[in-house]
Amino acid sequence: MKVAIIGAGSLGQSIAKGLLKNKVVSSLYLTKRNTSSIVGFENYDEVILTSNNKEAIKNADILIFAVQPRHLEKILLDSKDLLRKEQLIISVITGFSIQKIEDIIGANHFIIRAMPNTAASVGQSMTCLSPNEKGIEKVEIAKTIFNSLGTSMQIPEEQLQAATVICASGIAFWMRLIRATTQGAIQLGFEAHEAHELAMQTCFGAASLLKESGNHPEAEIDRVTTPGGCTIEGLNEMEHQGLSSSLIKGINASFEKINQIKN
Numbered sequence: 292m293k294v295a296i297i298g299a300g301s302l303g304q305s306i307a308k309g310l311l312k313n314k315v316v317s318s319l320y321l322t323k324r325n326t327s328s329i330v331g332f333e334n335y336d337e338v339i340l341t342s343n344n345k346e347a348i349k350n351a352d353i354l355i356f357a358v359q360p361r362h363l364e365k366i367l368l369d370s371k372d373l374l375r376k377e378q379l380i381i382s383v384i385t386g387f388s389i390q391k392i393e394d395i396i397g398a399n400h401f402i403i404r405a406m407p408n409t410a411a412s413v414g415q416s417m418t419c420l421s422p423n424e425k426g427i428e429k430v431e432i433a434k435t436i437f438n439s440l441g442t443s444m445q446i447p448e449e450q451l452q453a454a455t456v457i458c459a460s461g462i463a464f465w466m467r468l469i470r471a472t473t474q475g476a477i478q479l480g481f482e483a484h485e486a487h488e489l490a491m492q493t494c495f496g497a498a499s500l501l502k503e504s505g506n507h508p509e510a511e512i513d514r515v516t517t518p519g520g521c522t523i524e525g526l527n528e529m530e531h532q533g534l535s536s537s538l539i540k541g542i543n544a545s546f547e548k549i550n551q552i553k554n
């Protein structure tokens with residue numbers, strides 16, 4: 292696969308690392324206005340760094356656009372004459388609808404909106420994919436790319452904003468929960484590095500239990516909570532303080548905000 296990532300910033304670099312780690316690309320163009328901060332990628336034979344988007348677009352079969360939303364329109368306008376009908380165009384850009392992309396380059400292209408998260412860099416992204424009508428044909432190719440960076444799920448475009456909150460912003464939400472657990476562990480007497488490892492591995496274990504057993508979280512909770520014991524004491528106090536409620540409210544606030552970004 293000849294891939295180009297247009298706008299190798301935070302997310303673009305995460306995707307690049309995942310693709311390179313899994314050796315799924317034969318060539319990988321990474322573009323950035325100033326490539327000096329990503330020279331480390333030059334250690335990979337497959338990688339070509341450039342600030343010339345047109346060169347990257349000409350030489351790739353799969354284009355992944357990962358710039359900030361305000362930059363996409365100009366990049367597409369500047370390069371639309373170079374786009375080939377057989378190219379797969381993937382956009383990971385928040386709030387930039389398929390309709391808006393089609394208005395600029397035309398509907399006769401394979402277009403897929405993808406919403407990965409930064410865990411792509413360690414092969415653990417949850418990526419949601421929404422194709423345009425033509426792009427449905429190429430969803431399997433997009434899945435091959437994004438499954439090499441974790442797992443993927445095809446969803447209707449109308450749900451992509453919600454998926455962004457749960458999966459992309461979700462990385463930040465889970466980080467905060469892990470940090471809070473670490474703070475609690477330090478208060479109980481662990482060194483900071485120990486507390487961090489305890490919190491991280493326990494979180495990883497909880498997610499792995501659900502993934503491997505297919506159980507509902509409450510079933511796993513029941514297995515830990517001794518009647519009259521310390522787990523239920525802690526859980527109930529957390530709920531009195533609004534743990535579930537604050538998470539749900541935060542997710543809704545995030546969703547309201549993302550919907551203010553013009554689609």
Ligand SMILES: NC(=O)C1=CN([C@@H]2O[C@H](COP(=O)(O)OP(=O)(O)OC[C@H]3O[C@@H](n4cnc5c(N)ncnc54)[C@H](O)[C@@H]3O)[C@@H](O)[C@H]2O)C=CC1
Pocket residue numbers: 297298299300301302303322323324325344357358359360362366383384385406407408409459460
């Ligand atoms: N960070 C995240 O977890 C997620 C971000 N997104 C979306 O992905 C997009 C990128 O986000 P980030 O990587 O966080 O932003 P970023 O600002 O780190 O990366 C954008 C990159 O594009 C480059 N760029 C700007 N104009 C360019 C041009 N004309 N040609 C080539 N490169 C150019 C910038 O130098 C920058 O390195 C955004 O639209 C964001 O909404 C989507 C999912 C998750």
Ligand SMILES: O=C(O)[C@@H]1CCC=N1
Pocket residue numbers: 385455459460
């Ligand atoms: O915070 C944001 O608005 C973007 C979208 C999801 C992750 N970063």
